[in-house]
Amino acid sequence: xxxxxxxxSVFGAFLLGGLVGAVLGLLFAPRSGKETxxxxxxxxxxxxxxxxxxxxxxREKVVEVYSAGKEKVAESSEQLRSKIDEARERLQxxxxxxxxxxxxxxxxxxxxxxxxxxxxxxxxxxxxxxxGSKAADTLDFVAKKAHGSEAPAATADAGGLLDEMGxxxxxx
Numbered sequence: 001x002x003x004x005x006x007x008x009s010v011f012g013a014f015l016l017g018g019l020v021g022a023v024l025g026l027l028f029a030p031r032s033g034k035e036t037x038x039x040x041x042x043x044x045x046x047x048x049x050x051x052x053x054x055x056x057x058x059r060e061k062v063v064e065v066y067s068a069g070k071e072k073v074a075e076s077s078e079q080l081r082s083k084i085d086e087a088r089e090r091l092q093x094x095x096x097x098x099x100x101x102x103x104x105x106x107x108x109x110x111x112x113x114x115x116x117x118x119x120x121x122x123x124x125x126x127x128x129x130x131x132g133s134k135a136a137d138t139l140d141f142v143a144k145k146a147h148g149s150e151a152p153a154a155t156a157d158a159g160g161l162l163d164e165m166g167x168x169x170x171x172x
Contacts, residue, residue, distance in 0.1 A: 029036055 026036060026040075031039070
């Protein structure tokens, strides 16, 4: 029994029925066997010729479509290549312009930066020198007081010395 829920079984039954019908038609045909064979041979040649013509026209169409597609792909790839080259050139020009602008900006800023660094270095050196001399004075003062000389005046001198150190601090 056939399972009619599947389409493959129904189609197979249809083909089998068609084949059986064709065989029975040939067996019970009103023509003689020779006439039937000649008729079959003529029809086979006719269908073979039509099949060859269809094959050739299909092959020609495939070749035409392939050639047209190949040309279109070549044309599109050439256009894409030219667009990429143009974009690359524009990008290189922009990078070159940006680099030149950057160089100009740096060359404009370098003298001012150099001057500011020199000024800061000078101020730092002055500050370090002032702190060094005040530290030396303070150490001398502490050394004198440690040996016991001028004990009552030491407090007043130390306060004045600290005031002087605050006045000598470099301005930022």
